[in-house]
Amino acid sequence: MQPLLSQYWPILIFGAIAGGIAVAMMLGALFAARQKPYAEKLSAYECGFEPFDDARRRFDVRFYLVCLLFIIFDLEVAFLFPWAVSLSHIGLFGFFSMLTFLAELTVGYVYAWRRGALDWE
Amino acid sequence: MIFAHIFFYVFAIILVASAVMVVTARNPVHSVLFLILCFFNAAGLFLIAGAEFLAFILLIVYVGAVAVLFLFVVMMLDIDFSELRAGVQRYAPIGGVIGAILFLELVLVLGGWKVSPLAAGLRLTPMGYGISNTDAIGRVLYTQYAFLFETASLVLMVAMIGAIVLTHRDRRRSKSQVIAQQNARNPADTLAMIDVAVGAGVKAADIRRPDPALERPGEVVVLPDEETHEPVLVAPEPRSH
Amino acid sequence: MNWIVALPEIVLALSGMAVLIAGVFAPRPGAFQLTSMLALGALLVTAGLVVIAPAGVGYGGLYVADAFSRFVQLLILAGAALAIILSLDFNRQEAELARFEFPVLILFAAVGMMIMVGATNFMTLYLGLELQSLALYVVAAFARDSLRSSEAGLKYFVLGSLASGLLLYGISLTYGFSGSMSFAQVARALLSGTPSVGLVIGMVFVISGLVFKVAAAPFHMWSPDVYEGAPTSVTALLGSAPKVAALALLLRVMMGPYGHLLSQWQLLIEIISIASLVVGALAPILQTSIKRLMAYSSIGHVGYALMGLAAGTQSGTTATLIYLATYLFMTLGSFGVIIAMRRQGRSVETISDLAGLGRNDAGLALAMTIFMLSMAGVPPLSGFFGKLYVFLAAVQSGLWTLAVIGVIASVVGAYYYLRIVKIMYFDAPVRAFDRRSPSLSFVVAASGIVTVFFIIVAGPVTAAAQAAALALLG
Numbered sequence: 001m002q003p004l005l006s007q008y009w010p011i012l013i014f015g016a017i018a019g020g021i022a023v024a025m026m027l028g029a030l031f032a033a034r035q036k037p038y039a040e041k042l043s044a045y046e047c048g049f050e051p052f053d054d055a056r057r058r059f060d061v062r063f064y065l066v067c068l069l070f071i072i073f074d075l076e077v078a079f080l081f082p083w084a085v086s087l088s089h090i091g092l093f094g095f096f097s098m099l100t101f102l103a104e105l106t107v108g109y110v111y112a113w114r115r116g117a118l119d120w121e
Numbered sequence: 122m123i124f125a126h127i128f129f130y131v132f133a134i135i136l137v138a139s140a141v142m143v144v145t146a147r148n149p150v151h152s153v154l155f156l157i158l159c160f161f162n163a164a165g166l167f168l169i170a171g172a173e174f175l176a177f178i179l180l181i182v183y184v185g186a187v188a189v190l191f192l193f194v195v196m197m198l199d200i201d202f203s204e205l206r207a208g209v210q211r212y213a214p215i216g217g218v219i220g221a222i223l224f225l226e227l228v229l230v231l232g233g234w235k236v237s238p239l240a241a242g243l244r245l246t247p248m249g250y251g252i253s254n255t256d257a258i259g260r261v262l263y264t265q266y267a268f269l270f271e272t273a274s275l276v277l278m279v280a281m282i283g284a285i286v287l288t289h290r291d292r293r294r295s296k297s298q299v300i301a302q303q304n305a306r307n308p309a310d311t312l313a314m315i316d317v318a319v320g321a322g323v324k325a326a327d328i329r330r331p332d333p334a335l336e337r338p339g340e341v342v343v344l345p346d347e348e349t350h351e352p353v354l355v356a357p358e359p360r361s362h
Numbered sequence: 363m364n365w366i367v368a369l370p371e372i373v374l375a376l377s378g379m380a381v382l383i384a385g386v387f388a389p390r391p392g393a394f395q396l397t398s399m400l401a402l403g404a405l406l407v408t409a410g411l412v413v414i415a416p417a418g419v420g421y422g423g424l425y426v427a428d429a430f431s432r433f434v435q436l437l438i439l440a441g442a443a444l445a446i447i448l449s450l451d452f453n454r455q456e457a458e459l460a461r462f463e464f465p466v467l468i469l470f471a472a473v474g475m476m477i478m479v480g481a482t483n484f485m486t487l488y489l490g491l492e493l494q495s496l497a498l499y500v501v502a503a504f505a506r507d508s509l510r511s512s513e514a515g516l517k518y519f520v521l522g523s524l525a526s527g528l529l530l531y532g533i534s535l536t537y538g539f540s541g542s543m544s545f546a547q548v549a550r551a552l553l554s555g556t557p558s559v560g561l562v563i564g565m566v567f568v569i570s571g572l573v574f575k576v577a578a579a580p581f582h583m584w585s586p587d588v589y590e591g592a593p594t595s596v597t598a599l600l601g602s603a604p605k606v607a608a609l610a611l612l613l614r615v616m617m618g619p620y621g622h623l624l625s626q627w628q629l630l631i632e633i634i635s636i637a638s639l640v641v642g643a644l645a646p647i648l649q650t651s652i653k654r655l656m657a658y659s660s661i662g663h664v665g666y667a668l669m670g671l672a673a674g675t676q677s678g679t680t681a682t683l684i685y686l687a688t689y690l691f692m693t694l695g696s697f698g699v700i701i702a703m704r705r706q707g708r709s710v711e712t713i714s715d716l717a718g719l720g721r722n723d724a725g726l727a728l729a730m731t732i733f734m735l736s737m738a739g740v741p742p743l744s745g746f747f748g749k750l751y752v753f754l755a756a757v758q759s760g761l762w763t764l765a766v767i768g769v770i771a772s773v774v775g776a777y778y779y780l781r782i783v784k785i786m787y788f789d790a791p792v793r794a795f796d797r798r799s800p801s802l803s804f805v806v807a808a809s810g811i812v813t814v815f816f817i818i819v820a821g822p823v824t825a826a827a828q829a830a831a832l833a834l835l836g
Contacts, residue, residue: 068284071186086259094263108278114386230560268421283500
């Protein structure tokens with residue numbers, strides 16, 4: 001057992017408390033609240049939306065593009081963590097290999113910007 | 122020690138159970154949510170194995186970005202998933218056979234667990250104790266494996282180009298403001314002063330409609346004439362006073 | 363850190379980025395033309411660098427530049443350049459295809475292929491393979507408003523990812539049981555004692571993944587659909603350079619790290635080769651679309667190329683390399699002819715559309731005849747030499763069954779190649795095709811000259827392939 005793991009106790013306790021509260025709220029609503037469902041309650045109010053409906057709607061493909069670009073830059077950031085941690089040991093070469101990496105993605109970024117992929121409308 | 126064991130089994134059981142739910146859940150959105158639960162438990166397993174970098178990358182990249190993308194895709198596809206599931210029964214036998222063969226192979230691999238004598242020496246971690254996992258990865262990734270690191274960046278760039286090429290369209294549905302064009306306009310191009318005699322009406326002064334806003338001075342714009350329904354050329358020269 | 367060994371790749375990657383930036387800043391209507399020309403220049407410069415760059419192992423054993431990688435890289439660059447030339451006019455005639463990213467993606471695919479064939483480590487192999495695959499998935503779906511092109515791209519992507527998954531699983535088993543990712547270390551680990559079951563299963567997964575990428579027989583299902591659906595200029599690319607690169611990679615992996623397991627994989631490769639030969643000989647007979655026919659025919663050609671690998675000797679490796687060299691030009695030339703098949707601005711793709719080409723356009727018909735006869739293996743065209751060498755290698759290694767099946771398959775295959783010749787010259791002529799563009803005539807003529815006059819350069823090419831095989835086997 002690594003001593004490392006003991007450092008994660010607070011996170012585990014945090015997770016347990018968060019889960020406990022979530023379960024408590026759901027159970028609390030189940031037991032404490034008065035539940036009287038009837039037909040009128042479940043119908044749409046005047047011109048409103050259906051209260052229970054399929055939430056799936058066709059999204060504009062542009063959301064997807066934004067999401068993909070986000071993943072790419074998210075991965076780029078993920079590469080920065082170990083670099084930042086080990087920067088004092090990898091010397092100038094390691095420093096510049098990350099700068100090259102960032103420069104390559106900057107080229108992609110300039111392309112995305114000029115192409116208008118970052119504009120919404 | 123015992124705690125690590127307990128948590129290993131807790132995480133592993135939840136992981137397998139939620140993986141089963143990913144496949145069997147009726148609603149694809151629930152599948153994605155179970156997948157996220159899977160990722161969390163896998164991250165817990167990585168932590169127990171001492172690979173904290175992988176654990177947090179799993180949370181940041183997979184839960185934070187990939188699962189969100191999955192949700193988008195599941196919602197974007199406005200299709201009847203129960204229809205897609207109709208084939209499950211039909212293909213279950215053949216899928217089961219393939220799964221059984223793969224399982225048998227895994228059993229064979231485990232049964233024939235005979236590692237090459239050199240393997241143990243080669244597999245020793247390059248870093249001693251007291252160095253965190255993240256640090257250990259960083260020390261080789263940016264120096265020894267710089268070539269692969271830069272290639273990975275090329276892969277990311279190609280992914281970016283691909284995403285834009287396949288989904289981006291130039292479209293202008295709303296009217297956007299182009300400040301440079303507005304600043305480049307000057308009154309002589311767009312404004313005409315006309316003296317209209319009293320009681321003569323607008324026809325006599327040859328006022329029909331304002332000239333269209335031009336993209337640039339000197340451009341010729343074709344407009345349909347209201348009365349004759351024939352296109353008339355509107356010359357952009359400003360009419361002098 | 364001997365970084366100069368990867369100089370051609372570095373230059374090509376940098377010029378890919380420069381071309382991308384040039385394209386995005388260029389005025390829109392001429393951007394495609396501009397980036398295509400710049401990309402061709404970059405490929406030419408890189409080819410020069412490949413010839414003059416020093417050989418050696420670089421980056422701590424991750425990458426090697428030797429006679430083998432040089433031979434294959436030149437083929438890859440030639441294939442990519444000819445594919446870009448083919449796309450010059452074709453892409454402008456089709457809607458949405460003349461976007462400036464097209465040549466840029468081909469450049470990056472070429473970088474990936476070059477890294478693949480120089481890989482001496484499983485991680486390099488995987489990254490190179492993914493770089494080329496990712497770029498190719500995108501170009502396959504490049505005509506995004508066409509349902510067929512989108513479907514082709516999606517199919518290619520999903521099945522290609524599955525193949526990558528198999529490959530990764532195999533690599534992880536290999537790593538787990540041998541303790542290293544480096545080809546040299548894996549080979550050393552295999553030298554001692556009998557290999558474990560885990561390692562053999564890992565190797566089988568690696569073979570499956572790579573064979574998937576070259577579309578050899580049990581794993582070929584995706585290729586006719588992708589060939590048919592993708593825009594023809596993309597199909598020309600898919601059928602040429604990536605196949606050469608993936609087969610070269612297969613050679614390097616099987617002869618390198620898994621070289622000592624020859625007795626374990628020889629039968630497997632033999633079976634894959636026979637299956638590809640059978641599919642390549644029988645399936646095209648039923649096709650009506652010329653693009654599907656080419657897909658099945660290329661599956662057959664992969665079967666012949668794998669014969670050399672199955673031989674497992676230096677002469678087998680030489681034979682496969684020569685086969686790949688001849689195959690590249692025959693394929694690109696035939697696709698040049700297929701791209702020329704346009705009537706009133708629309709592409710036509712059925713075999714019967716070729717009827718009467720002998721009377722309408724004698725030059726084009728002659729070129730197609732040359733490519734078809736060469737593919738059938740008629741001497742003295744280049745295809746004959748490729749087949750001769752692989753048969754010889756198979757016989758030398760005692761693979762008589764394989765050689766006999768190969769000969770039978772080439773006789774059966776000759777039927778549909780000759781049928782195309784017959785349709786062009788003897789069927790009732792239909793309306794002539796549109797006037798073909800100069801870029802297309804250039805590719806067809808260049809490939810035709812290589813195919814016809816291969817006999818003159820057969821000596822030097824064989825010597826180069828022998829040097830490459832020697833470099834691979836040490």
